[in-house]
Amino acid sequence: MKKQWYSRIFFIVFAYVFVSIFVPSAYVFSSGSLTEKINTQVKTAGNAAGLEKRDVAEYIGSGVQIVLGFIGTLFLVLIVFAGYVRLTSHGEEDRVKKSTSTAISALLGLVIVLLAYGITRFVVTRVYNETTYEPTYQIDNQAPNAPYNDPNTIMSF
Known part of the structure:
Protein backbone atom coordinates (compact mmCIF):
# COMPACT_ATOMS: atom_id res chain seq x y z
CA MET A 1 0.00 0.00 0.00
CA ARG A 54 -12.07 40.38 -50.74
CA ASP A 55 -13.93 43.37 -49.43
CA VAL A 56 -17.53 43.32 -48.17
CA ALA A 57 -18.64 45.45 -51.13
CA GLU A 58 -17.32 42.80 -53.51
CA TYR A 59 -19.29 40.08 -51.73
CA ILE A 60 -22.48 42.16 -51.85
CA GLY A 61 -21.96 42.97 -55.52
CA SER A 62 -21.34 39.33 -56.36
CA GLY A 63 -24.43 38.28 -54.42
CA VAL A 64 -26.64 40.81 -56.20
CA GLN A 65 -25.28 39.70 -59.57
CA ILE A 66 -25.97 36.05 -58.75
CA VAL A 67 -29.56 36.81 -57.68
CA LEU A 68 -30.16 38.86 -60.81
CA GLY A 69 -28.72 36.03 -62.90
CA PHE A 70 -31.19 33.56 -61.37
CA ILE A 71 -34.07 35.95 -62.00
CA GLY A 72 -32.95 36.36 -65.61
CA THR A 73 -32.91 32.58 -65.99
CA LEU A 74 -36.45 32.44 -64.60
CA PHE A 75 -37.64 34.94 -67.20
CA LEU A 76 -35.94 32.94 -69.95
CA VAL A 77 -37.83 29.84 -68.79
CA LEU A 78 -41.08 31.87 -68.83
CA ILE A 79 -40.43 32.92 -72.43
CA VAL A 80 -39.80 29.31 -73.46
CA PHE A 81 -42.98 28.27 -71.62
CA ALA A 82 -44.99 30.97 -73.43
CA GLY A 83 -43.64 29.74 -76.76
CA TYR A 84 -44.53 26.16 -75.91
CA VAL A 85 -48.08 27.16 -74.91
CA ARG A 86 -48.45 29.10 -78.16
CA LEU A 87 -47.20 26.19 -80.27
CA THR A 88 -49.54 23.73 -78.59
CA SER A 89 -52.59 26.03 -78.58
CA HIS A 90 -53.97 24.67 -81.89
CA GLY A 91 -55.65 27.99 -82.56
CA GLU A 92 -57.49 28.33 -79.23
CA GLU A 93 -57.88 32.04 -78.51
CA ASP A 94 -57.58 31.74 -74.73
CA ARG A 95 -54.25 29.90 -74.89
CA VAL A 96 -52.89 32.28 -77.53
CA LYS A 97 -53.79 35.30 -75.35
CA LYS A 98 -52.28 33.59 -72.30
CA SER A 99 -49.03 32.84 -74.12
CA THR A 100 -48.84 36.37 -75.54
CA SER A 101 -49.39 38.00 -72.15
CA THR A 102 -46.85 35.63 -70.54
CA ALA A 103 -44.24 36.41 -73.21
CA ILE A 104 -44.79 40.18 -72.92
CA SER A 105 -44.58 40.04 -69.13
CA ALA A 106 -41.43 37.91 -69.30
CA LEU A 107 -39.78 40.25 -71.82
CA LEU A 108 -40.59 43.31 -69.70
CA GLY A 109 -39.25 41.53 -66.63
CA LEU A 110 -36.12 40.53 -68.52
CA VAL A 111 -35.54 44.13 -69.61
CA ILE A 112 -35.98 45.32 -66.02
CA VAL A 113 -33.57 42.67 -64.72
CA LEU A 114 -30.95 43.50 -67.36
CA LEU A 115 -31.20 47.20 -66.52
CA ALA A 116 -30.93 46.42 -62.81
CA TYR A 117 -27.91 44.21 -63.49
CA GLY A 118 -26.21 46.93 -65.52
CA ILE A 119 -26.92 49.63 -62.95
CA THR A 120 -25.76 47.39 -60.10
CA ARG A 121 -22.54 46.51 -61.90
CA PHE A 122 -21.87 50.16 -62.71
CA VAL A 123 -22.55 51.38 -59.17
CA VAL A 124 -20.65 48.59 -57.39
CA THR A 125 -17.63 49.07 -59.64
CA ARG A 126 -17.58 52.82 -59.07
CA VAL A 127 -18.11 52.51 -55.31
CA TYR A 128 -15.33 49.94 -55.05
CA ASN A 129 -12.91 52.06 -57.07
CA GLU A 130 -13.67 55.15 -55.00
CA THR A 131 -13.47 53.49 -51.59
CA THR A 132 -10.27 51.52 -52.11
CA TYR A 133 -7.07 53.38 -52.76
CA GLU A 134 -4.24 51.17 -53.87
CA PRO A 135 -1.56 53.34 -55.44
CA THR A 136 0.63 51.80 -58.08
CA TYR A 137 4.20 52.96 -57.88
CA GLN A 138 6.11 53.74 -61.01
CA ILE A 139 9.76 52.95 -61.44
CA ASP A 140 11.55 56.16 -62.27
CA ASN A 141 15.08 57.28 -61.53
CA GLN A 142 14.04 60.83 -60.69
CA ALA A 143 11.17 59.91 -58.34
CA PRO A 144 11.46 56.20 -57.52
CA ASN A 145 8.48 55.99 -55.15
CA ALA A 146 6.02 58.47 -56.66
CA PRO A 147 2.47 57.09 -56.83
CA TYR A 148 1.10 56.58 -60.30
CA ASN A 149 -2.62 57.17 -60.61
CA ASP A 150 -4.19 56.36 -63.94
CA PRO A 151 -7.77 57.73 -64.04
CA ASN A 152 -8.62 55.49 -67.00
CA THR A 153 -7.96 52.29 -65.06
CA ILE A 154 -11.18 50.94 -63.60
CA MET A 155 -11.36 47.67 -61.75
CA SER A 156 -14.25 45.46 -62.75
CA PHE A 157 -15.52 42.33 -61.02
Whole structure:
Protein backbone atom coordinates (compact mmCIF):
# COMPACT_ATOMS: atom_id res chain seq x y z
CA MET A 1 0.00 0.00 0.00
CA LYS A 2 2.81 2.38 0.93
CA LYS A 3 4.56 1.48 -2.30
CA GLN A 4 1.56 2.70 -4.32
CA TRP A 5 1.53 5.99 -2.40
CA TYR A 6 5.22 6.47 -2.97
CA SER A 7 4.85 5.82 -6.68
CA ARG A 8 1.94 8.29 -6.90
CA ILE A 9 3.86 10.95 -4.99
CA PHE A 10 6.93 10.33 -7.17
CA PHE A 11 4.80 10.68 -10.32
CA ILE A 12 3.18 13.93 -9.08
CA VAL A 13 6.56 15.43 -8.12
CA PHE A 14 8.07 14.35 -11.45
CA ALA A 15 5.14 15.86 -13.40
CA TYR A 16 5.40 19.10 -11.40
CA VAL A 17 9.14 19.39 -12.05
CA PHE A 18 8.68 18.58 -15.74
CA VAL A 19 5.93 21.17 -16.17
CA SER A 20 7.76 23.84 -14.17
CA ILE A 21 10.95 23.41 -16.22
CA PHE A 22 9.66 23.11 -19.77
CA VAL A 23 6.40 25.08 -19.92
CA PRO A 24 7.86 28.53 -19.08
CA SER A 25 10.52 28.04 -21.75
CA ALA A 26 7.78 27.59 -24.34
CA TYR A 27 6.70 31.20 -23.77
CA VAL A 28 10.29 32.41 -24.09
CA PHE A 29 10.87 30.63 -27.38
CA SER A 30 7.52 31.51 -28.95
CA SER A 31 7.85 33.81 -31.95
CA GLY A 32 4.61 35.74 -31.48
CA SER A 33 1.27 35.87 -29.80
CA LEU A 34 -1.33 33.18 -30.21
CA THR A 35 -3.49 35.53 -32.27
CA GLU A 36 -0.68 36.15 -34.74
CA LYS A 37 -0.04 32.43 -35.09
CA ILE A 38 -3.71 31.68 -35.68
CA ASN A 39 -3.98 34.48 -38.27
CA THR A 40 -0.88 33.18 -40.04
CA GLN A 41 -2.30 29.66 -40.17
CA VAL A 42 -5.68 30.88 -41.43
CA LYS A 43 -4.02 32.98 -44.16
CA THR A 44 -1.84 30.04 -45.17
CA ALA A 45 -4.85 27.74 -45.37
CA GLY A 46 -6.80 30.33 -47.37
CA ASN A 47 -3.96 30.77 -49.84
CA ALA A 48 -3.57 27.00 -50.20
CA ALA A 49 -7.31 26.70 -50.89
CA GLY A 50 -7.13 29.42 -53.54
CA LEU A 51 -9.27 31.93 -51.64
CA GLU A 52 -8.81 35.64 -52.20
CA LYS A 53 -8.90 38.51 -49.78
CA ARG A 54 -12.07 40.38 -50.74
CA ASP A 55 -13.93 43.37 -49.43
CA VAL A 56 -17.53 43.32 -48.17
CA ALA A 57 -18.64 45.45 -51.13
CA GLU A 58 -17.32 42.80 -53.51
CA TYR A 59 -19.29 40.08 -51.73
CA ILE A 60 -22.48 42.16 -51.85
CA GLY A 61 -21.96 42.97 -55.52
CA SER A 62 -21.34 39.33 -56.36
CA GLY A 63 -24.43 38.28 -54.42
CA VAL A 64 -26.64 40.81 -56.20
CA GLN A 65 -25.28 39.70 -59.57
CA ILE A 66 -25.97 36.05 -58.75
CA VAL A 67 -29.56 36.81 -57.68
CA LEU A 68 -30.16 38.86 -60.81
CA GLY A 69 -28.72 36.03 -62.90
CA PHE A 70 -31.19 33.56 -61.37
CA ILE A 71 -34.07 35.95 -62.00
CA GLY A 72 -32.95 36.36 -65.61
CA THR A 73 -32.91 32.58 -65.99
CA LEU A 74 -36.45 32.44 -64.60
CA PHE A 75 -37.64 34.94 -67.20
CA LEU A 76 -35.94 32.94 -69.95
CA VAL A 77 -37.83 29.84 -68.79
CA LEU A 78 -41.08 31.87 -68.83
CA ILE A 79 -40.43 32.92 -72.43
CA VAL A 80 -39.80 29.31 -73.46
CA PHE A 81 -42.98 28.27 -71.62
CA ALA A 82 -44.99 30.97 -73.43
CA GLY A 83 -43.64 29.74 -76.76
CA TYR A 84 -44.53 26.16 -75.91
CA VAL A 85 -48.08 27.16 -74.91
CA ARG A 86 -48.45 29.10 -78.16
CA LEU A 87 -47.20 26.19 -80.27
CA THR A 88 -49.54 23.73 -78.59
CA SER A 89 -52.59 26.03 -78.58
CA HIS A 90 -53.97 24.67 -81.89
CA GLY A 91 -55.65 27.99 -82.56
CA GLU A 92 -57.49 28.33 -79.23
CA GLU A 93 -57.88 32.04 -78.51
CA ASP A 94 -57.58 31.74 -74.73
CA ARG A 95 -54.25 29.90 -74.89
CA VAL A 96 -52.89 32.28 -77.53
CA LYS A 97 -53.79 35.30 -75.35
CA LYS A 98 -52.28 33.59 -72.30
CA SER A 99 -49.03 32.84 -74.12
CA THR A 100 -48.84 36.37 -75.54
CA SER A 101 -49.39 38.00 -72.15
CA THR A 102 -46.85 35.63 -70.54
CA ALA A 103 -44.24 36.41 -73.21
CA ILE A 104 -44.79 40.18 -72.92
CA SER A 105 -44.58 40.04 -69.13
CA ALA A 106 -41.43 37.91 -69.30
CA LEU A 107 -39.78 40.25 -71.82
CA LEU A 108 -40.59 43.31 -69.70
CA GLY A 109 -39.25 41.53 -66.63
CA LEU A 110 -36.12 40.53 -68.52
CA VAL A 111 -35.54 44.13 -69.61
CA ILE A 112 -35.98 45.32 -66.02
CA VAL A 113 -33.57 42.67 -64.72
CA LEU A 114 -30.95 43.50 -67.36
CA LEU A 115 -31.20 47.20 -66.52
CA ALA A 116 -30.93 46.42 -62.81
CA TYR A 117 -27.91 44.21 -63.49
CA GLY A 118 -26.21 46.93 -65.52
CA ILE A 119 -26.92 49.63 -62.95
CA THR A 120 -25.76 47.39 -60.10
CA ARG A 121 -22.54 46.51 -61.90
CA PHE A 122 -21.87 50.16 -62.71
CA VAL A 123 -22.55 51.38 -59.17
CA VAL A 124 -20.65 48.59 -57.39
CA THR A 125 -17.63 49.07 -59.64
CA ARG A 126 -17.58 52.82 -59.07
CA VAL A 127 -18.11 52.51 -55.31
CA TYR A 128 -15.33 49.94 -55.05
CA ASN A 129 -12.91 52.06 -57.07
CA GLU A 130 -13.67 55.15 -55.00
CA THR A 131 -13.47 53.49 -51.59
CA THR A 132 -10.27 51.52 -52.11
CA TYR A 133 -7.07 53.38 -52.76
CA GLU A 134 -4.24 51.17 -53.87
CA PRO A 135 -1.56 53.34 -55.44
CA THR A 136 0.63 51.80 -58.08
CA TYR A 137 4.20 52.96 -57.88
CA GLN A 138 6.11 53.74 -61.01
CA ILE A 139 9.76 52.95 -61.44
CA ASP A 140 11.55 56.16 -62.27
CA ASN A 141 15.08 57.28 -61.53
CA GLN A 142 14.04 60.83 -60.69
CA ALA A 143 11.17 59.91 -58.34
CA PRO A 144 11.46 56.20 -57.52
CA ASN A 145 8.48 55.99 -55.15
CA ALA A 146 6.02 58.47 -56.66
CA PRO A 147 2.47 57.09 -56.83
CA TYR A 148 1.10 56.58 -60.30
CA ASN A 149 -2.62 57.17 -60.61
CA ASP A 150 -4.19 56.36 -63.94
CA PRO A 151 -7.77 57.73 -64.04
CA ASN A 152 -8.62 55.49 -67.00
CA THR A 153 -7.96 52.29 -65.06
CA ILE A 154 -11.18 50.94 -63.60
CA MET A 155 -11.36 47.67 -61.75
CA SER A 156 -14.25 45.46 -62.75
CA PHE A 157 -15.52 42.33 -61.02
